[in-house]
Amino acid sequence: MERSETRQLVEAAHEAKRLGQRVALATVVRVRGNAYRRAGASMLVREDGAQACMLSGGCLEPEVVESALDVIASGERSLRHYDLSEDTLWSLGIGCGGNVDILVERVTGDDVLEAWLSVLERGESAVLVTPLTGAQGHLLVSSSGPPLGMLTRRGDVALGLMEAATRHARSLLAQAEAYSGAATVSAEEFGEADLFFGVHQQSAKLVLFGAGHDAIPLARLGDEFGYDVHVVDAREAYLTRGRFPAATRHLLAPEEFEDAVTSGALTFDARTSAVVMNHHLARDRETLRVLLTLPAGYVGVLGPRTRFERMLDELRSEGFTPTSEALARTRSPVGLHVGAETPEEVALSVVAELMALRRGYEGGFLSGHAGKIHALPETSSVT
Known part of the structure; x- marks a missing residue:
């Protein structure tokens, strides 16, 4: 969800509990x-x-x-x-x-199901394991710490099944984009059980470098689509709650951004997307230099391709050569090719591109597509 x-x-x-x-x-x-x-x-x-x-x-x-x-x-x-x-x-x-x-x-x-709702409320990453056949109970698995709940069969605790289910749940949590689904789980001295793994991951991050007028709809739409939005800009007057009510955090200057990354207050990983939109060539170039050293899953640079290539040439002339892996995660121009012109339209095209890339889709037209729209495996086997 x-x-x-x-x-x-x-x-x-919460409303039901109140009533x-x-x-x-x-x-x-x-x-x-x-x-x-x-x-x-x-x-x-x-x-x-x-x-x-x-x-x-x-x-x-x-x-x-x-x-x-x-x-x-x-x-x-x-x-x-x-x-x-x-x-x-x-x-x-x-x-x-x-x-x-x-x-x-x-x-x-049900203590485990109520704990699952608490996980959803806190926005934490966890997997709810629910037997469909072959066992009973629930197991709530986080990336660390012991699972909550238990799985049983004919009244006995199924330890082997719980261990196999926990391993599979944690492997899902380690993925950049994991999906809920059923799996047949085998465990020694137990046999097989069909289990459903309900996955909830922490929100992905969207970091906007530039707080201009066109960043406002992108921040708003990013929040609506589940991103934790951060905004970085050297102009303090632009970073107001009135302009960015949906932003998770305001970083007032590039130095504060670097401090936040160094301290671990803001982490970059495969589920982090960054968009460079300062509309200032030197500032964009320095921002790009930093981002190409971080493990962000997506780095988008607003503007024409020629401008992006000029920045890369200037960085190389200064002795900075990005790796091929970093360049493979970098996209310019940003967004899907839908003829976007207004800031709102550009925001829509960028968020659509982010969604397609996170979920492994091409982002083209669906018309004429004869296969399954949500073409992801729903059943697998686990041991």
């Missing part, structure tokens, strides 16, 4: 063929029938709410299969041609 959707889910859970309402969590755990949402999409349902977030285009929600009300009342979870092919009731004639499995569980009174 994206951050805006996660916020809705958490806020709905004294029990809640259930419905999650898409498998997708075969084409469907509206991918695995990991979730919806919260209160016992009065109110819901937050969506699992489809609206065709499945009424049925899932009814199932959730039964689960809230009984405490027994529900795993149901929905065929979305054209001639079935639930497609309502949309003809997607796929099918989904949806798991519904009561959150209220």
Whole structure:
């Protein structure tokens, strides 16, 4: 789930608690063929029938709410299969041609599921492991520290299964962009179990170098799409909360940026994107020099390609030669080629490019594409 959707889910859970309402969590755990949402999409349902977030285009929600009300009342979870092919009731004639499995569980009174909602609220990275077949219970795995909860089979703690599931969960957390999905897990002296790994990663970072007028819509859109936005500019007057209400942090000068990187207050990794947009040739060149030494997953330089190549030539003439790996992560011009002109349009094209690159897509037209739109593996085997 994206951050805006996660916020809705958490806020709905708090509102339910304030009203004294029990809640259930419905999650898409498998997708075969084409469907509206991918695995990991979730919806919260209160016992009065109110819901937050969506699992489809609206065709499945009424049925899932009814199932959730039964689960809230009984405490027994529900795993149901929905065929979305054209001639079935639930497609309502949309003809997607796929099918989904949806798991519904009561959150209220379940310590691990309530802890999972707390993880979502804090924005931490963790994986919720939920058995679909072959075991019971939950396991909440972070990148460090012991897991919370346990997995059992016929009343016995399945230690081997928990160890295999924990290893797989942590391997997902180590990836730059990991996705929720089901996996068949094998463990010695246990056999196999189908487990669902619900992945939540800390927000990716978007660092904007330049606080001009065109940075404002990019910061706003970046926040809406789940980025922690940071702004770097030497002009203190430009770095106001009124101009950048969505920014996570304001770094008033390049020296403060360097101090933050050195101290570890601001880290750069494969999930960090940086956009150079100072509109000042010398400042952009020095910014580029620094960024090409950091492990950012994306470095975008606003402006024409000739300007970018001029900056590289000047850096090389000064004795700085970037590595081929650093240049492979650098893009100029930035954004998708959609004819963007206004600052808002440019922001849209840049965020669309960031999304495509993070998720491994080309960013071209979907028209004429005959394959699965969300072409990611949904099932794997783990030992």
